[in-house]
Amino acid sequence: MAAPTYVKDLAKAVRALIDGKKPYGVYHIVNAGYATWYQFAAKVVELAKLNATVTAVARREMPLIAPRPRYGMLINTKLPSLRSWEEALSEYLK
Numbered sequence: 461m462a463a464p465t466y467v468k469d470l471a472k473a474v475r476a477l478i479d480g481k482k483p484y485g486v487y488h489i490v491n492a493g494y495a496t497w498y499q500f501a502a503k504v505v506e507l508a509k510l511n512a513t514v515t516a517v518a519r520r521e522m523p524l525i526a527p528r529p530r531y532g533m534l535i536n537t538k539l540p541s542l543r544s545w546e547e548a549l550s551e552y553l554k
Contacts, residue, residue, distance in 0.1 A: 461533045463490035464495060464548075465548075466545070474489065477539065488537070490542065491543060491547075491548045504553070507549060507550050
């Protein structure tokens with residue numbers, strides 16, 4: 461699982477963080493929600509109206525150079541919630 465994040469939303473949130481003079485610390489800034497890579501790819505195909513089929517693949521079938529966590533989602537807990545990743549993806553694809 462991951463939290464897909466649109467760089468424009470991230471940049472706006474970082475600017476607000478800097479301008480808001482928040483305390484120093486670690487901030488996770490991500491769009492709301494989470495998805496597997498399969499769900500993300502399927503949503504891209506759906507929103508872009510592509511004539512393509514997305515097929516789920518087991519993690520063990522993917523040749524990865526570096527190990528990946530099963531659940532690598534960041535959670536935005538210190539700042540106001542950003543819009544959903546689906547809404548952000550829809551804007552990006554337009």
